[in-house]
Amino acid sequence: MAKPAHKKKDGASSSSAALKPRNAAGKKKRGDSGKSKGFGEKNKGSKVAIAKSGHFQKKRSGGGDQSRTPQEKKRKLSFKKDEGVNEDAAKPSDIHKKFDKKKPVDRKAKKELLESRKRKRKPNFDIEKDVVSLWEKMRQRNIKAEDRSRIVSETLAKMKGKMVQMAMSHSCSRVLQSCVKHSQEAQKNEVFQELRPSFLDLCLNTYACHLALRMIDNAKKDQLQQLLSILHGNVVRLLRHPTGSAVVEHAYHAASGSQKQELVSEFFSPEFRLFRNITKGRIKEILSDEPAAKRKTVLEHMTLSIQPILEKGIVDHSIIHRVLVEYLSIAPMSMVGNIVDQLSGPLLVRMLHTADGAKLGVLCVRHGSAKQRKKIIKALKGQVLKVARDDHGYAVLLSVIDVVDDTELVTKVIMSELATEIRELSVNKYGQRLILHLLTPNIPRYFPAELLKTLKSPVEFISSSKTTADACEKGDDECGDVNDGDDNTESARISKKDPFLRRTELLSKSGFAQKLVEACATNAGELLRSPLGKDVIYEVARGGVDGIMLKATPEGISSVHKAIADLAALPKDKKTEEEHVLEHYHASRTIRRLVLDSSCHKLDGSSESFAQMLWSLALQGRCTTWARGHSAKVVAAFRDSEDPAVRRVAKSEINSLVDSGVLEGRKAKATSADAARK
Known part of the structure; x- marks a missing residue:
């Protein structure tokens, strides 16, 4: 009698296997081997089948033998050995192979070996x-x-x-x-x-x-x-090379004016690389006596020479900036648009450290589209303060303030960075021009003539070069004649928003006006004594052109007036090292200018002018003390002030000083001047 299946594992296993269907060849169907025997049986065939079916493998991200634990690898190796698999080929080298400890390396021998190899190679x-x-x-x-x-x-x-x-x-x-x-x-x-x-x-x-x-x-x-x-003859090729371009740039700086022109002229046409001493100056001067076909050839050759340099991004060198300015002076507006599109962005920021590079930056801002201007402004993010202090780069920021209508973007990127260091910018030679441009734009007193010319027309004859170059492309012999375009038409095309409205939005939206008056009130003494900062605090206290600051922050202007008057009201103390503001050269002249223009400081008829505040706090009854030296100019300014109320109040006291000879009057000044002329 057969034992029950549950007491005899082998019998149960065989009976369960007998119930499984078989194919025509008498073999089990694929996939049945893993289900025929239990996981705890010690049959060799069952272990091989289970191992092949993957029940012992855990799901890992790496997969393969490297994803298994050492115990699983040993178990798999034993299965393969039972099947007759080559043990050496199957086992992983990092599991079963026993390595001996590494022998100590002879450093001296290793060094000699390396030197012998270098000796053969070098x-x-x-x-x-x-x-x-x-x-x-x-x-x-x-x-x-x-x-x-x-x-x-x-x-x-x-x-x-x-x-x-x-x-x-x-x-x-x-x-x-x-x-x-x-x-x-x-x-x-x-x-x-x-x-x-x-x-x-x-x-x-x-x-x-x-x-x-x-x-x-x-x-x-x-x-x-x-x-x-x-x-000579290799300049264009070297400028396309990363290291060669640096050497050419160094030679360009060391060369004289005529030698620089020879280096630049190799971009004009192949004959300038073969022959010398045929250059006469700028490219427009060279092409003035040439036929139209020659001019077209030069323009095409310059395009082919410049394009690879721009594509490689080698735009840091001043010689390349000079070549680009020369090229744009004769190029048609279609080619100018291509150059502007290529430079608009991070490339332009790397070019602003030279005079020609700044001209290119102003050109891109003025003649670029709204999208291109946006790319330029975004590229300036994080570099605004550095550019504002640069000898030439600040001109690009002035141009952005002048022509970009998107005041929200300018406020977010440029004005927000400038507002963080107003005091430092006010005493910087180039940074203070940005502040003055917001308050009094394009005033010759504060801006050099060359800068104003660059802001108006960065590249010479750029508005009329379209006619010139287009005539050259058509073969017109009269394309050398250049006529200036209409500046008003060009300005209307470049920008649509009213300039006063644009500056008002830049000062108000960013809070720049409020921070500016706070900086002037807090650092009034330093700014008054500074040869650069005195202009900033004067324009802030004056209210700017058309009263732009008075309309933005009237209370802030009053605080600046109060800060200056309080400094002037301090008693004269010879023990202090710092000179009194009324006796300081720059400070006394700045205060005198404010007194003379005091009628411009009134926002309405009820407000007190700066001259009235200064007289009541600092000079009333004390004019005799300040009637000599630099401070005498401040006292005398009350007699010529534009504010009639101030003239009436100060008239009696100042006239008594003139009569007593303490303060020189107008007649005395005229007499001394006539004597000096004789």
């Missing part, structure tokens, strides 16, 4: 090793001059005849630079003569280009001309 390895060791002694700060001169001579002697190869090396290039720096004049000439034939190769090498820059710095007048002669 023919001058031994010389390089010697000169680097000498360089370590040469570059010390506490070494004597005689010892350094001896080491320099020894180093140059070792490198003689091999300086070009040494200059291409990372370490030896620095050795040569130090030798040139500390060598005698005769030794510098020897190095120059040996490196001069390979100057172009030095320009294109990552390490040797620094030595080429040193050669330009130390070159005499005739030596510089030799180097420029080597560059």
Whole structure:
């Protein structure tokens, strides 16, 4: 009698297997092997089947043997061994292989091996090793001059005849630079003569280009001309190279005016690279006597030369800025639009440090579309304060204030950054012009004539170059004649919003006006005594052109008046190091200007003018104390003030000073002036 199935595992297993259907060949169907036996059975076949079915594998992101635990890997290996699988081929190398401990490395032998390999790869390895060791002694700060001169001579002697190869090396290039720096004049000439034939190769090498820059710095007048002669015909090619462009830029700065023109003229046409001394100045002057076909050829050649440089983004150099200005002066407006589109963005910010680069920036702002202006303003984000203090870059910010109608974007990006450092900008030569441009735009007293010309027309004859270049494209022989365009029509096309409304929004929306009056009231003494800040505080206290500040913050203007009057009311103290504002040269003249223009400071008839406040707080009954020196100009200004109420109040006291001879009157001034003329 057979035992029950639940007591005999093998029987239960066989009976359950007998119930499974089989295919025609008598084999189990695919997928049944994992279900025929339990997980706890020790049958070899069942273990292999279960292992193949994947029940022992955990779901991991990596997959494969690397995702299994060591125990699973051992178990899988035992299954493969039972099946007759090659053990060496199946087991992972990092699980079962037992490694011996690493033997200690012989560093000396390893170093010798590396040196032998370098010696085979570098023919001058031994010389390089010697000169680097000498360089370590040469570059010390506490070494004597005689010892350094001896080491320099020894180093140059070792490198003689091999300086070009040494200059291409990372370490030896620095050795040569130090030798040139500390060598005698005769030794510098020897190095120059040996490196001069390979100057172009030095320009294109990552390490040797620094030595080429040193050669330009130390070159005499005739030596510089030799180097420029080597560059002649290769300027355009070198400017497309990352390191070569830096050398050409360095040579451009070291060259004279005529030499600079020769370098730039290689962009004009191929004949300028082959011949010399045919340039007469600017490109418009050169093309004035040329036929139309020649002008068209020059324009096409300049386009082909400039385009690869712009595509590579090599726009940091001043020679490229000069070439672009020359190109835009003769290009049609369609080509100008292409250049503006390429430069609008981060590329333009890298060009604002030169005069020509700033002109290009103003050009892009004035002639760019709304989308292009938006890209330029966004590119300036985080760089506004740096650009505002730059010698040339601030002109682009002035142009943005002038023509961009999107005051919300300008407020968010530019005005918000300027508002963080109003005091510092007020005493900066270029930063204060931004503040003054908001209050009194385009006033010749504060802005140089060249700057006003740049803001109006950044590139010479840009409005009329369309006619000129288009005529050249059509082959018109009269395309050299240039006529200026209508400035009013151009301004209307560039910007639509009213200038006063635009400046009012920039001052009010950003809170710049309120922060400006707070800075002037807090730092009134510093600004009055500053030769640059005095103009800012004067225009703020005056209220700006058309009373723009009075309408924005009338209470703030009164606080500035009060701060100035309080400083003037302080008693004269000779013990203090700081000079009194009424006796200071700049401060006294600024206060005098405010007194003379005091009628402009009234927002309405009920408000008190600055002259009235100053008289009541500082000068009433004390004019005798301030009737001499620089302060006498302030006292005399009350007699000529535009405010009639102030003249009436101060008349009696000032006339008594004039009669007593303490304060000079108008007649006395005229008499002394006539005597001086005689």
